[in-house]
Amino acid sequence: MTIRGPQALASLEEALRDIRREEDEISKRLTRASDIITKMRETEAELFRKLAQVRLDPAVQGELEGRISQSEAKAREMLRTHAEALTTTEAQLAEIDAEINGLTESRGEAMKVLETRQGELKALSARIGEAVAKDPNYAQKRAAADELQAIAAQSMHKTEQAEADRDEKGKPYRDDPLFTYLWERGYGTVNYRANNLVAYLDGLVADLTGFAKARPNFAMLNEIPLRLREHAERQMENAAAAEAEVDALETAAIDAAGGKPIREAMEEAQAQIEAIDTGIVEAEDRRDAAARELASLAQGGDPAFEEALTTLAEALGREDIRTLLAEARRTATGRDDTLVAQIDDARARVRDEEEDIREQKARLKTLAARRRELEDIQWEFKKARFDDPRSTFREDNLVGDMLNDFLRGGISAASYWEHWRKSQNWSAGTSDWGGGVGLPNRGRTTSSPWPQGGGFEWPDTSFGGGSGKSKPRGGGFGGGWSGGRPTGGGFSRPRTGSAGTRKHGGFKTGGGF
Numbered sequence: 001m002t003i004r005g006p007q008a009l010a011s012l013e014e015a016l017r018d019i020r021r022e023e024d025e026i027s028k029r030l031t032r033a034s035d036i037i038t039k040m041r042e043t044e045a046e047l048f049r050k051l052a053q054v055r056l057d058p059a060v061q062g063e064l065e066g067r068i069s070q071s072e073a074k075a076r077e078m079l080r081t082h083a084e085a086l087t088t089t090e091a092q093l094a095e096i097d098a099e100i101n102g103l104t105e106s107r108g109e110a111m112k113v114l115e116t117r118q119g120e121l122k123a124l125s126a127r128i129g130e131a132v133a134k135d136p137n138y139a140q141k142r143a144a145a146d147e148l149q150a151i152a153a154q155s156m157h158k159t160e161q162a163e164a165d166r167d168e169k170g171k172p173y174r175d176d177p178l179f180t181y182l183w184e185r186g187y188g189t190v191n192y193r194a195n196n197l198v199a200y201l202d203g204l205v206a207d208l209t210g211f212a213k214a215r216p217n218f219a220m221l222n223e224i225p226l227r228l229r230e231h232a233e234r235q236m237e238n239a240a241a242a243e244a245e246v247d248a249l250e251t252a253a254i255d256a257a258g259g260k261p262i263r264e265a266m267e268e269a270q271a272q273i274e275a276i277d278t279g280i281v282e283a284e285d286r287r288d289a290a291a292r293e294l295a296s297l298a299q300g301g302d303p304a305f306e307e308a309l310t311t312l313a314e315a316l317g318r319e320d321i322r323t324l325l326a327e328a329r330r331t332a333t334g335r336d337d338t339l340v341a342q343i344d345d346a347r348a349r350v351r352d353e354e355e356d357i358r359e360q361k362a363r364l365k366t367l368a369a370r371r372r373e374l375e376d377i378q379w380e381f382k383k384a385r386f387d388d389p390r391s392t393f394r395e396d397n398l399v400g401d402m403l404n405d406f407l408r409g410g411i412s413a414a415s416y417w418e419h420w421r422k423s424q425n426w427s428a429g430t431s432d433w434g435g436g437v438g439l440p441n442r443g444r445t446t447s448s449p450w451p452q453g454g455g456f457e458w459p460d461t462s463f464g465g466g467s468g469k470s471k472p473r474g475g476g477f478g479g480g481w482s483g484g485r486p487t488g489g490g491f492s493r494p495r496t497g498s499a500g501t502r503k504h505g506g507f508k509t510g511g512g513f
Contacts, residue, residue, distance in 0.1 A: 004393075005387045010108075011399035019370060020371065030295070034357070051340075111387070114266060114273070121263065152235035158228055165225075288372070295361075366409070398420060
């Protein structure tokens with residue numbers, strides 16, 4: 001069973017809402033636990049007052065009660081201020097959640113408009129496709145673009161082979177600590193700098209390891225992939241330019257057939273979606289900051305509040321208090337025993353709540369990490385245009401068991417996102433009307449009215465390999481590649497003051513180009 005792009009995105013959004021709800025619930029539990037601890041401390045203080053009245057003379061009673069009352073009053077005032085801060089932050093969170101939900105609903109409406117327009121444009125292209133395909137100018141540019149795609153695909157394939165060879169054949173060099181030491185110092189090159197003694201010792205190491213023969217081999221192993229990638233990227237740019245010319249002809253044909261209003265409506269819907277996505281990222285980041293603030297307050301993170309509670313706890317832990325309690329335990333007075341039992345019960349309740357707080361704090365930290373990872377995946381999902389109505393996924397368990405496995409920590413965010421990428425396909429006739437290189441699959445299918453074999457494709461594993469999947473340039477998990485190593489190192493969702501952009505050429509129109 002397959003799932004469509006919009007349905008898949010809706011499942012991710014629902015999972016995010018569930019995580020946020022649980023975060024809020026845990027924050028409330030932490031708040032209640034902190035309140036209980038404060039009240040138990042106050043109860044404990046009152047019980048010690050009563051115990052002092054039974055066992056101490058009036059002068060000592062007054063001193064002890066004064067010290068406890070002062071700490072209590074300070075804690076009570078800080079608790080009131082703390083509660084006000086909690087209420088304010090909770091209201092901010094609720095407001096931001098409502099904003100995110102509203103933006104998500106607006107995005108869904110814009111996607112419905114886009115899907116409708118895509119269908120209209122696809123129907124139009126079916127009517128004019130055969131005539132446009134027979135146009136000599138179009139056929140010539142289409143053939144030229146196909147040829148350049150094939151050249152670029154071959155160049156990229158050679159590049160990836162060279163990079164694989166470098167990683168495999170270069171491993172013995174990189175694993176040799178002596179070779180690595182000399183290589184990093186630039187031994188044998190004009191960049192090498194060392195005093196006479198170090199140079200002498202390095203020379204002995206070089207002779208011992210055969211560095212003079214190994215260095216040029218390793219240098220060539222690293223240099224060839226770099227040169228090949230530069231060449232492949234130039235070929236990709238040539239192919240992109242040729243594809244842009246074909247795009248222009250296809251757009252002109254659509255406009256001439258009366259499709260310009262449809263195309264402009266799609267552009268407007270796309271611009272609206274991108275603006276909404278920017279707003280969602282900004283709102284999510286504001287919510288993340290508010291959630292951290294609420295978690296800190298719920299855990300007693302207010303410095304003044306912590307100081308007040310610490311002062312009260314210290315007042316109840318002084319030597320004279322402990323002595324009073326110890327003496328009360330040694331007596332057989334019924335009233336003493338009752339007060340001591342109540343004090344023990346209050347302290348046990350505090351320990352239970354503190355243990356619960358530790359557990360809930362750990363859970364809250366895990367949830368926050370999962371939420372941010374899921375937000376990263378959601379961002380990549382949108383950036384890759386996987387939420388396009390013609391995007392489909394073969395594995396329906398991506399929003400079932402596999403999603404649950406990810407949320408439980410059974411698989412990493414990178415692995416979960418890779419499953420999405422590998423499962424994704426584009427429905428027949430999917431293409432774009434001039435978005436250029438880097439968009440989802442522009443490959444022609446048997447249902448398309450346009451010439452077979454056209455379109456510029458970015459497969460997952462090998463350039464031009466015909467997997468029919470999208471690999472947008474400059475985007476996706478891990479960023480681009482430089483020297484065979486990922487340069488991004490993680491998801492590309494911006495988490496700074498700037499919401500960034502996910503523009504990669506626009507949605508496909510569904511015109512069949």
